[in-house]
């Protein structure tokens with residue numbers, strides 16, 4: 001919708017024929033965004049070759065853990081001019097790779113043809129054309145500027161950045177912190193606890209980012225603090241809601257059953273922790289989330305562990 005509103009002809013790929021037919025005939029995606037009328041210049045197809053033919057940009061947005069397999073099938077169809085754009089906010093399990101790394105590894109297009117869009121961009125609010133800003137990141141600034149122009153609308157304001165690593169880490173780790181903040185809210189804890197988790201969550205994200213070569217300033221921007229604040233304060237956030245259900249005492253199985261859409265942090269908390277350990281970075285909040293979500297630790301115990309860590313300087 002954003003790309004179409006900015007003037008592009010958009011072809012949406014989807015797996016199910018009935019969803020494609022609904023988009024093409026009623027201009028609505030009834031399963032994911034009911035009540036939102038899509039521009040008529042958005043067409044849908046089940047054929048990836050049709051979606052990719054002649055594309056300036058291919059915007060990739062599937063659940064992160066499915067990207068590699070999907071992309072392997074699409075790679076031969078990607079034309080030499082096409083820039084690959086990731087909207088995904090996850091880290092791959094097993095490899096601890098960011099999505100742009102997976103894209104480059106599978107397609108071998110080179111980092112200059114891989115971009116990332118990340119920021120406080122809850123889908124339903126964007127679909128309602130509420131004002132929002134975002135970051136368009138690519139190591140090649142000229143490519144970032146082209147993509148910025150392609151998604152700039154009166155309600156969507158993209159800023160460019162060349163720090164792909166920082167933008168992607170900001171997006172992936174905020175989902176994990178969103179789970180933690182949701183848990184705290186579900187346990188009935190108040191704003192001091194939530195603000196502490198948000199701020200110290202950003203501190204551990206920045207610590208990881210610096211070791212991986214990100215610009216620490218990125219984490220104070222839209223793809224860092226901006227996205228973290230949106231996720232940690234919004235009832236629209238799937239990660240926040242997932243954490244809240246766990247904090248209220250629902251079991252993991254019940255919480256998964258109650259979650260219709262992708263809450264990336266549930267899988268990516270493990271891959272973020274893996275990435276941190278590979279790089280010798282301490283991420284206690286991420287570790288606490290992994291303990292609760294994957295090791296069955298009660299939220300109260302995980303919180304106690306966090307609060308009984310040794311006292312230290314705020315910056316180290």
Ligand SMILES: NC(=O)C1=CN([C@@H]2O[C@H](COP(=O)(O)OP(=O)(O)OC[C@H]3O[C@@H](n4cnc5c(N)ncnc54)[C@H](O)[C@@H]3O)[C@@H](O)[C@H]2O)C=CC1
Pocket residue numbers: 015032061062063064066070087088089090121122123124260261262264
């Ligand atoms: N929804 C939001 O507000 C935002 C989501 N994102 C990111 O977008 C990515 C995708 O999430 P959403 O679209 O929100 O999730 P979603 O759960 O709303 O939609 C996921 C889509 O992927 C499809 N899908 C599931 N498994 C698949 C597979 N194996 N192969 C191909 N397609 C598959 C589903 O049918 C569905 O259409 C995530 O990384 C998320 O962090 C980023 C910014 C905002």
Ligand SMILES: O=C(CO)COP(=O)(O)O
Pocket residue numbers: 089119120121122123175178227230231236237238239240262263264
């Ligand atoms: O990334 C998002 C907003 O920018 C969406 O957050 P959730 O994945 O937690 O819904």
